[in-house]
Amino acid sequence: MGATNHRPALAPAPFAVVPVLAVAATVAAVLTALSGRYGYHRDELYFLAAGDHPAWGYVDQPPLTPLLARAATAFFGDSPAGLRVPATLGCAAVVVLVAALARELDGGRAAQLLAACCAAASGIVLGTGHMVSTTTFDLLFWVLICLLVLRALRTGDGRWWLAVGAVAGIGLLNKYVVLLLIAALSAAVLATGPRRTLRGGWLVAGSAVATAVVLPNVWWQAEHGWPQLTVAEGISSDDGAENRLMFVPQQIVYLSPLFVPVWIAGWRRLWRDPALRPARAMALAYPLLCVLVLLAGGKPYYALPLLLVLLAAGCEPVARWMTRTARVAVVAVAVAVSAAMSAVVSLPLLPPGALSVVNAVNREQGEQIGWPALVDAVETGWARIPAERRDRAVIFTENYGQAGALTRYGPGRGLPRPYSGHMGYADWGPPPGSADGPVLLVHQDGDDGLTRHFTGCRRVARVDNHHGVDNEEQHAAVVLCTGTTRPWPELWPRLRHFY
Incomplete structure (x- = not known):
């Protein structure tokens, strides 16, 4: 040089x-x-x-x-x-x-x-x-x-x-x-x-x-x-x-x-x-x-x-x-x-209950509140599935935050691995073909479009972070469905999303 x-x-x-x-x-x-x-x-x-x-x-x-x-x-x-x-x-x-x-x-x-x-x-x-x-x-x-x-x-x-x-x-x-x-x-x-x-x-x-x-x-x-x-x-x-x-x-x-x-x-x-x-x-x-x-x-x-x-x-x-x-x-x-x-x-x-004003300026503060509570709500929904059907059941979430919380806290509550079509989680799925039993969905409040891919859906729990923090997961719905509209391998490309 x-x-x-x-x-x-x-x-x-x-x-x-x-x-x-x-x-x-x-x-x-x-x-x-x-x-x-x-x-x-x-x-x-x-x-x-x-x-x-x-x-x-x-x-x-x-x-x-x-x-x-x-x-x-x-x-x-x-x-x-x-x-x-x-x-x-x-x-x-x-x-x-x-x-x-x-x-x-x-x-x-x-x-x-x-x-x-x-x-x-x-x-x-x-x-x-x-x-x-x-x-x-x-x-x-x-x-x-x-x-x-x-x-x-x-x-x-x-x-x-x-x-x-x-x-x-x-x-x-x-x-x-x-x-x-x-x-x-x-x-x-x-x-x-x-x-x-x-x-x-x-x-x-x-x-x-x-x-x-x-x-x-x-x-x-x-x-x-x-x-x-x-x-x-x-x-x-x-x-x-x-x-x-x-x-x-x-x-x-x-x-x-x-x-x-x-x-x-x-x-x-x-x-x-x-x-x-x-x-x-x-x-x-x-x-x-x-x-x-x-x-x-x-x-x-x-x-x-x-x-x-x-x-x-x-x-x-x-x-x-x-x-x-x-x-x-x-x-x-x-x-x-x-x-x-x-x-x-x-x-x-x-205190988390005083975050309303701060959350309007910096929403990242509020996104640190309530994840264990979300997993508690999913645990409540999971308990509605008969024990003999749980080995064929799937937990599916709308976004990677929900899936990440269940990945982190779910095993301690006896919950199985979650699946999601959001970002990298889509590359780590889909569920096995044998998982044709009930599907427990988690989606944000008002985002009901996800349920069109599943059958017989009814809400069985709702997320409450217990602090009144208005973050993205507050009042998220936990929905129990009887199954999917088509097999997971066919459905998976339709469930994938990037934002």
């Missing part, structure tokens, strides 16, 4: 190791203390089930998060607290990386500490750190990629592209939206420079590394007819209009309304400060990424990692502004108020 040819780079300020690690440790301690307060999220139950069916891919996601879920419960215990250890560690790492971004952007120790505090107080970091999701690790990979790209642009050392490629490849094994970041950063660097870092063999080598890492998953998707495209199309068609409408408000809320002046200052600094000329691409990459997300109808939080970069850039001018005690107090209060608001919205602090 030839000799490395790069210009000397100004050394960043010393890293504020002790205070930054103290902030990260505090966040980790809080998350650990609260990790088991409510219960599993529906997606976590699905990841646990998917982890028990290891593969190079699934119809709706790459393999990394399910494998991490499986490893976490194996090492730390089969509980919400054990499962969430990787999420807690990932959140702490993001706090440290945002401080490192501030350092990379010529921020001193005060700016680094402020960046760590702002990250720790933001809703997106706390929310994704509380529970395991693909977004949890996506945030970590995006922030790390941005840090490595900034290092490559600042130093001109092409060898950093190898690290970028490795992290991007692993990130793609977690969530494909990393491609949006790569596209936005590539276009921004081409437009603003420094383009010299794109020349030579190191960028090609880094791309090869990323391709090699993600290739097994790409092969799996190709072998299965690219189901991820179907899932993405469904998300865009179902939620695209709402995502576009709520894009700006959720950007502000997920980070913190009080941090808006900081990241605006960061954008202006990246765009105008001659000392940060190599990092100007980050200022352009954020609006480019927003355009890509809006065009795709993606979730508003897809663009938040780059907003954290702007936040980190804005911490240096804010730190310089904090020259008087009164100004320090203003910033401290803003961070504290943001942390309090983010914690209430993102973490399980309130």
Whole structure:
């Protein structure tokens, strides 16, 4: 690849190791203390089930998060607290990386500490750190990629592209939206420079590394007819209009309304400060990424990692502004108020019965309530099946959350394996041909269309989470049917759905 040819780079300020690690440790301690307060999220139950069916891919996601879920419960215990250890560690790492971004952007120790505090107080970091999701690790990979790209642009050392490629490849094994970041950063660097870092063999080598890492998953998707495209199309068609409408408000809320002046200052600094000329691409990459997300109808939080970069850039001018005690107090209060608001919205602090207001802002809170109660209702329905017919009976659910809850809690109540046509569960079925007896259906309140595939259906139980939380499974119906309208192998393609 030839000799490395790069210009000397100004050394960043010393890293504020002790205070930054103290902030990260505090966040980790809080998350650990609260990790088991409510219960599993529906997606976590699905990841646990998917982890028990290891593969190079699934119809709706790459393999990394399910494998991490499986490893976490194996090492730390089969509980919400054990499962969430990787999420807690990932959140702490993001706090440290945002401080490192501030350092990379010529921020001193005060700016680094402020960046760590702002990250720790933001809703997106706390929310994704509380529970395991693909977004949890996506945030970590995006922030790390941005840090490595900034290092490559600042130093001109092409060898950093190898690290970028490795992290991007692993990130793609977690969530494909990393491609949006790569596209936005590539276009921004081409437009603003420094383009010299794109020349030579190191960028090609880094791309090869990323391709090699993600290739097994790409092969799996190709072998299965690219189901991820179907899932993405469904998300865009179902939620695209709402995502576009709520894009700006959720950007502000997920980070913190009080941090808006900081990241605006960061954008202006990246765009105008001659000392940060190599990092100007980050200022352009954020609006480019927003355009890509809006065009795709993606979730508003897809663009938040780059907003954290702007936040980190804005911490240096804010730190310089904090020259008087009164100004320090203003910033401290803003961070504290943001942390309090983010914690209430993102973490399980309130009693479940008081979640109605929070649930309107962050429905993920409510989705952690009531899964054992759902299984109790199914157990009630199962008891209505005569004992001599249960060996031929089937439990079938509308979605993977219901199936995941029954997979996790059902064996302890003597219930058999559940089946579902939703997402990856469709690949783990159908029931055996001998299962021609009664079918116990579980479907959300009002979604009665599923019953058309079954005969002699009557409701035998109803889900009540006992907290009045208006989540997707509250008042779900448990319906006992005498059988199916056609054999399971013929019926199964009709039962499969992706959203």
